[in-house]
Amino acid sequence: xxxxxxxxxxxxxxxxxxxxxxxxxxxxxxxxxxxxxxxxxxxxxxxxxxxxxxxxxxxxxxxxxxxxxxxxxxxxxxxxxxxxxxxxxxxxxxxxxxxxxxxxxxxxxxxxxxxxxxxxxxxxxxxxxxxxxxxxxxxxxxxxxxxxxxxxxxxxxxxxxxxxxxxxxxxxxxxxxxxxxxxxxxxxxxxxxxxxxxxxxxxxxxxxxxxxxxxxxxxxxxxxxxxxxxxxxxxxxxxxxxxxxxxxxxxxxxxxxxxxxxxxxxxxxxxxxxxxxxxxxxxxxxxxxxxxxxxxxxxxxxxxxxxxxxxxxxxxxxxxxxxxxxxxxxxxxxxxxxxxxxxxxxxxxxxxxxxxxxxxxxxxxxxxxxxxxxxxxxxxxxxxxxxxxxxxxxxxxxxxxxxxxxxx
Amino acid sequence: xxxxxxxxxxxxxxxxxxxxxxxxxxxxxxxxxxxxxxxxxxxxxxxxxxxxxxxxxxxxxxxxxxxxxxxxxxxxxxxxxxxxxxxxxxxxxxxxxxxxxxxxxxxxxxxxxxxxxxxxxxxxxxxxxxxxxxxxxxxxxxxxxxxxxxxxxxxxxxxxxxxxxxxxxxxxxxxxxxxxxxxxxxxxxxxxxxxxxxxxxxxxxxxxxxxxxxxxxxxxxxxxxxxxxxxxxxxxxxxxxxxxxxxxxxxxxxxxxxxxxxxxxxxxxxxxxxxxxxxxxxxxxxxxxxxxxxxxxxxxxxxxxxxxxxxxxxxxxxxxxxxxxxxxxxxxxxxxxxxxxxxxxxxxxxxxxxxxxxxxxxxxxxxxxxxxxxxxxxxxxxxxxxxxxxxxxxxxxxxxxxxxxxxx
Numbered sequence: 034x035x036x037x038x039x040x041x042x043x044x045x046x047x048x049x050x051x052x053x054x055x056x057x058x059x060x061x062x063x064x065x066x067x068x069x070x071x072x073x074x075x076x077x078x079x080x081x082x083x084x085x086x087x088x089x090x091x092x093x094x095x096x097x098x099x100x101x102x103x104x105x106x107x108x109x110x111x112x113x114x115x116x117x118x119x120x121x122x123x124x125x126x127x128x129x130x131x132x133x134x135x136x137x138x139x140x141x142x143x144x145x146x147x148x149x150x151x152x153x154x155x156x157x158x159x160x161x162x163x164x165x166x167x168x169x170x171x172x173x174x175x176x177x178x179x180x181x182x183x184x185x186x187x188x189x190x191x192x193x194x195x196x197x198x199x200x201x202x203x204x205x206x207x208x209x210x211x212x213x214x215x216x217x218x219x220x221x222x223x224x225x226x227x228x229x230x231x232x233x234x235x236x237x238x239x240x241x242x243x244x245x246x247x248x249x250x251x252x253x254x255x256x257x258x259x260x261x262x263x264x265x266x267x268x269x270x271x272x273x274x275x276x277x278x279x280x281x282x283x284x285x286x287x288x289x290x291x292x293x294x295x296x297x298x299x300x301x302x303x304x305x306x307x308x309x310x311x312x313x314x315x316x317x318x319x320x321x322x323x324x325x326x327x328x329x330x331x332x333x334x335x336x337x338x339x340x341x342x343x344x345x346x347x348x349x350x351x352x353x354x355x356x357x358x359x360x361x362x363x364x365x366x367x368x369x370x371x372x373x374x375x376x377x378x379x380x381x382x383x384x385x386x387x388x389x390x391x392x393x394x395x396x397x398x399x400x401x402x403x404x405x406x407x408x409x410x411x412x413x414x415x416x417x418x419x420x421x422x423x424x425x426x427x428x429x430x431x432x433x434x435x436x437x438x439x440x441x
Numbered sequence: 442x443x444x445x446x447x448x449x450x451x452x453x454x455x456x457x458x459x460x461x462x463x464x465x466x467x468x469x470x471x472x473x474x475x476x477x478x479x480x481x482x483x484x485x486x487x488x489x490x491x492x493x494x495x496x497x498x499x500x501x502x503x504x505x506x507x508x509x510x511x512x513x514x515x516x517x518x519x520x521x522x523x524x525x526x527x528x529x530x531x532x533x534x535x536x537x538x539x540x541x542x543x544x545x546x547x548x549x550x551x552x553x554x555x556x557x558x559x560x561x562x563x564x565x566x567x568x569x570x571x572x573x574x575x576x577x578x579x580x581x582x583x584x585x586x587x588x589x590x591x592x593x594x595x596x597x598x599x600x601x602x603x604x605x606x607x608x609x610x611x612x613x614x615x616x617x618x619x620x621x622x623x624x625x626x627x628x629x630x631x632x633x634x635x636x637x638x639x640x641x642x643x644x645x646x647x648x649x650x651x652x653x654x655x656x657x658x659x660x661x662x663x664x665x666x667x668x669x670x671x672x673x674x675x676x677x678x679x680x681x682x683x684x685x686x687x688x689x690x691x692x693x694x695x696x697x698x699x700x701x702x703x704x705x706x707x708x709x710x711x712x713x714x715x716x717x718x719x720x721x722x723x724x725x726x727x728x729x730x731x732x733x734x735x736x737x738x739x740x741x742x743x744x745x746x747x748x749x750x751x752x753x754x755x756x757x758x759x760x761x762x763x764x765x766x767x768x769x770x771x772x773x774x775x776x777x778x779x780x781x782x783x784x785x786x787x788x789x790x791x792x793x794x795x796x797x798x799x800x801x802x803x804x805x806x807x808x809x810x811x812x813x814x815x816x817x818x819x820x821x822x823x824x825x826x827x828x829x830x831x832x833x834x835x836x837x838x839x840x841x842x843x844x845x846x847x848x849x
Contacts, residue, residue, distance in 0.1 A: 185651060186662045188676060190596055190753070192760065235830060237645050237664065239672045243593060243757045252755065254594045254674045256645065256664055258830045264647045266662045268596060268674055274760035274771040275753070296773040345598070345683070347660065349651045352600065352682035363682040363703040422643060422666045423832065 042066035043392045046104035048095050048119045049111035050074040050083060050319035053133045057161055059334055060381035066389045073098045082321035095119060099126035106392050109133060112203055113210025117142040124153040129392045134162045134219040136405045138210035140413055143406045150402045156391040158398060159405035160384040163341035164223040167383060168373045172346060172355045173227055179437045182349025187228045187265040189221055191342035195271030196251045197298035199313035205248040212249030213271045214240055214412045220341050222411035225257060225265035227399065228346055230438040231431055232260040235424040236414040243272060253415055261438025273298045277342045281357050288335030288380045334378045404431050450474035451800045454512035456503050456527045457519035458482040458491060458727035461541045464695065465569055467742055468789035474797045481506045490729035503527060507534035514800050517541060520611055521618025525550040532561040537800045542570045542627040544813045546618035548821055551814040558810045564799040566806060567813035568792040571749035572631040575791060576781045580754060580763045581635055583779065587845045590757025595636045595673040597629055599750035603679030604659045605706035607721035613656040620657030621679045622648055622820045628749050630819035633665060633673035635807065636754055639841040640668040643832040644822040651680060661823055669846025681706045685750045689765050696743030696788045742786045812839050
């Protein structure tokens with residue numbers, strides 16, 4: 034068994050062959066220590082193609098897949114509202130889990146996951162998430178040097194078309210984990226916590242449904258106060274007006290060259306009728322490797338790192354501007370550029386590395402369930418604060434080891 | 442008297458021939474309906490030069506100047522802590538007042554000014570302020586059309602070298618109106634209120650002294666919630682690291698071409714000894730028109746509008762990006778550019794126009810004392826909220842007539 038694992042690396046079982054899996058697939062394929070070993074999908078065509086493409090075993094029933102002792106780890110990439118059920122089942126079966134963000138759609142569910150992770154002694158990594166993006170990790174390393182003093186203000190304002198991409202109904206229903214807070218706040222709050230030291234003390238903000246036809250929150254703005262003195266100032270808009278990616282040389286969130294076209298997604302949706310939106314979403318799921326490769330043919334694999342917009346970190350003795358490919362450092366002696374290496378075809382390499390290391394018990398990343406519940410707490414706090422404009426105390430927060438704000 | 446005024450336009454008396462006067466001087470000189478009629482300064486050399494340069498009457502004692510019945514209006518451009526005394530004296534003497542921001546260093550002082558303005562029936566305009574910048578005014582006009590729905594989020598993050606310019610001691614003492622909150626928040630909160638509808642309901646934020654050698658707040662970040670649903674998300678840093686003016690084509694806050702050089706002001710200050718900083722500040726005061734013209738010779742008069750960084754206004758149906766020379770409108774049908782006319786050599790023309798109109802009783806601008814006390818309230822609230830991270834209720838706020846958020 035041990036020998037077998039060494040040969041195959043981490044034998045991954047995937048629950049859910051949808052959009053999340055599609056986005057991570059290139060990095061999984063490129064990783065030398067990960068094998069696409071098994072998958073579970075309710076779509077028979079997806080199962081057939083998974084077996085043909087990867088020689089893996091495809092299941093209609095996730096319990097059957099989890100019963101396969103050769104599966105070393107499970108990637109839960111199902112709709113948000115199913116995360117708890119699938120993650121707990123995988124933990125019970127003794128598997129490490131890579132769990133798509135948001136980890137769950139409520140703190141109650143997230144608590145069950147955290148408890149199950151402890152009970153069964155298996156790590157849950159919540160990702161892929163943009164907190165795994167290389168530039169974010171390197172910004173944290175710069176911060177940890179302590180050369181620039183404590184972090185005081187972390188700023189992010191990311192404007193996208195998020196709410197006007199083709200959506201399934203649950204993606205437009207906040208109670209089911211839809212809207213920008215659960216889907217995108219899960220990235221933004223995660224990164225903010227990493228850079229600001231991790232331990233939020235309160236969140237105050239305002240989210241809103243600006244377009245009733247999209248049902249769920251389309252934008253929010255808010256502050257998170259942190260132990261150690263930092264404040265994160267965060268804005269997200271998924272309204273398809275201004276597009277922040279222009280600030281990153283028109284490189285998309287996924288690392289692809291991009292044609293900036295404000296309102297284009299709104300215009301496309303407005304031309305659709307009836308069930309077309311759900312069908313459009315469906316073809317963004319896994320349709321087989323050939324279809325995948327054709328769809329990517331126009332742009333090739335991502336040549337740039339993924340990102341979540343520009344991050345501005347103001348410390349006592351420097352401002353850092355964090356882009357996908359560089360960190361600009363502004364300080365008393367001028368400006369210098371800290372370059373960030375490109376993805377070499379695997380934009381999600383860091384989270385895949387983290388998964389392999391966790392399975393091999395080499396190291397555990399920051400973004401495990403015990404950490405991620407603090408990020409989900411921020412999502413719920415943003416919703417709660419929006420009702421009465423009052424700060425919501427945060428109590429489920431964990432620190433970033435070695436962060437200068439937490440050295441006393 | 443009436444005939445005399447028609448010939449001379451508004452005969453202006455100035456109290457304080459310092460940096461504030463210097464910055465407004467080109468626009469005063471260029472204005473067809475304003476005459477530099479009298480001035481009051483404690484510096485005899487400045488008085489002599491004022492008389493030589495403008496044929497005006499210079500006083501050592503402001504009461505004497507206020508006793509001159511031919512002075513139509515008074516420009517109070519003294520240190521912040523003297524604003525109340527000078528403004529109330531001018532009102533008592535029956536003059537309209539143009540009062541530099543911040544209007545005072547406490548709400549108690551500001552209340553005295555508001556009351557005196559009512560008692561004596563004379564208008565106090567608080568300005569020049571960047572809320573008079575042409576692009577801000579035109580953004581408000583676009584908002585008032587109602588074409589884009591209600592304002593939801595107003596964002597500004599302006600990073601400058603403010604705290605590392607040469608300073609007098611009181612400019613580094615919060616209690617005397619120093620630091621970024623009173624000096625720069627007075628601009629930022631003013632603009633935010635204009636664009637968001639005016640009536641803040643609460644402010645939550647964090648200000649801090651990041652460099653003990655500068656004594657007063659060097660930066661802040663915060664949110665203002667507004668009646669009608671908008672939230673302003675505001676950050677200011679005067680730390681001389683990142684310089685936001687690069688986002689406006691390297692045009693300075695005052696409309697001049699600028700060499701972006703992070704940390705340069707810190708490096709210059711660190712080379713100074715003893716009283717050099719105060720002396721450096723002094724030569725930024727009025728030294729006579731010839732010195733002024735020589736100092737400007739390198740750059741000519743400002744060819745671009747003044748600004749206070751880029752403003753991002755997110756409405757229900759558009760994002761506006763407000764620059765000094767244009768407003769970029771992003772909406773469902775794409776992007777278009779709304780151009781903003783340049784200053785034609787008088788960057789502060791709008792506030793001068795407002796003064797002339799107020800003296801002539803033609804119209805009153807938004808930025809009178811009754812409005813400005815609401816902006817000062819935000820300054821005090823930022824300080825108060827920083828002590829306990831709690832929102833501070835705002836109760837002295839006045840509305841922007843015709844703002845879509847306030848139509849029910």
